[in-house]
Amino acid sequence: MRFISGKYTSGELLDNVRAVEDWITNHFVERGPVSDEALKSDMSKRLLDISFGRNDCIFDDQGNPSIMVRIPETRLNVLDSSWGNALHPAFIVNNSAVSELWLGKYPAITVGSEASERAVVLRRRDPRVYVTFDQALTACKQKGARWHLTTNAEWAFLLNWCRMNGFWPRGNNSSGRDYSRTSEYGEVIYRYQAGGTWYNGRTATGTGPATWSHDGTPFGIFDLNGNVWEWVGGLRLVDGEIQILENNNAADNTKDQSAASEAWKAIMPDGSLVEPETGGTLKYDATNADGSGNIVLATSVVNQTSGDPYASTAFRNLTARDVAAPALLHQLGLFPKDTNYGTGTVYMRNLGERLPRRGGVWNNTSDAGGPALNLSTPRSHSSLNIGFRPAYYR
Template structure:
């Protein structure tokens, strides 16, 4: 038995849901298996349909693998490894390429996959902590991760992947997915705003590299808020009945008509305060719930997670989770839809995923 086989066996023995997967160069990544679940498993009263994260090109998958750690890059490829400084200063398109170049099934973690994890965590009673306060969680004073980078004033910025306490994992267990809250923002594929209009790839089709996520790709679809059907966008953010994100009384609101407050700037509100207009149908809301783009509860506070968006620009891409200095605003339901895909900042990274 090779050393690699022994390592895989040891990992599987300790953490059955963890697996070392290799890319087409034979290089490893530590991944966490998330079995398929229904919408009703994560939202009380929801239908029994499979969460869209587990449907790729119309085919249901038994599960998906998510990187246990925020990714690093070696030879222009993405890897999930412990004790590393996560790769940052990378555009969305380059991050996607680093993931897809690993071989069939590999992709940048999608918005639908992120939504699935967020809903699972909320339903199972643990909203993971993370490095959102200069090396530690804002609710914590003692437990910290191992510093990787520092601010100019000496405060901790990023921490090495997986070095935080067990509270930083998605299930509060050592076999969980780490650093979904804080550390660095993560590009989230397959979802964007076009002049405030929400556009997505169907289900989890963003996971298939053959489905183009280029700005001009025909795979991008708007969502008819009155029927819940995916529709071809008009390119101007004004598709009839499409879901659009308005700012109403300083809060985000999903509407199907004309935006009343449209601005080419980033604005925000608490995620818990985001609502949908009364004419948005249940089927359309189900897509928003699945993406973690609309609160599925009016009584849960989402622990202060924040929601930023720009509804006046031709394209704004999603980053999620928050960074090392976002405090209570960071978390699984924290989304920022105010940056272009071309941004390359030292606080934005990414995470790969895999399906069979």
């Protein structure tokens, strides 16, 4: 392929970065993992050059390439002047600072059997779906050291970045198009039939316009608004209690995120972390007796889910009952600091263990978006509209 480095218009930048990505994708589809070190270096250098260092092709232990986006370490006061000078929690793993995160540019596909399954990030692919939380964790962990399932802390960093910049990515939230800008669409790669009618569903990864990336550029993280829900690590709800792994410890793929793990911590109203089931920890409660209605932040559960009902509220409209949300909840994308957020709805059932998905799905319209959070299903749940993406840190 012909490649020329230089200055381009925004449209040319998009075309050129996609040309490199498609070359990497097609090479992998045709020939499989890359073992030649010179070719690995060439793939990496081409992508770094055309993206001004913002994208890279990073290889796992088997030589599978993934197209990744660099997120440099960022302090809290860059995101909000009231938050102080500490690093955002996404950049602290096992009490040590990490200089940069690399997040999958697109939702993942997978290669290999389940015993050896590995997540791979490539353009113009159909996202991997019908995947449970634990399968997503494993497909990322098996890639090697520092590879992991994108964590809630990392997703929340992007959420706060978008709030700070006043830009909210659009996406496939209306059957292949964006409901608010129907002229924007991706390449539909999955259609389904319901009631005798065919509908558009998933779009191929990264085929929407640049406005479908987190920063509106050809080098940003795509498909965060709709397309498929994405499992994220380091967060869960247990009988309504919000539990996390401290900072971004979930990025350490040796950390136990099982139901019985002792790494889970609950959050007090002052933002301190304590053992689960400590009195007075922060919880999501429902406004109706059967656990439906709106979601409120509280220190007790009065209305617990019974049967199928779930509670839901637009993220920016979440309210609290007899408690003020600590800054940590804003920083982790679990409660709004104000109303300056894009679209996205929070769903939850506050009975049993519920694992998190973010972003929404192809037919959610205004319920999809970066702030969208679903805490209504167990870790064993899988569906045709649930996927994930890997991340890496250095």
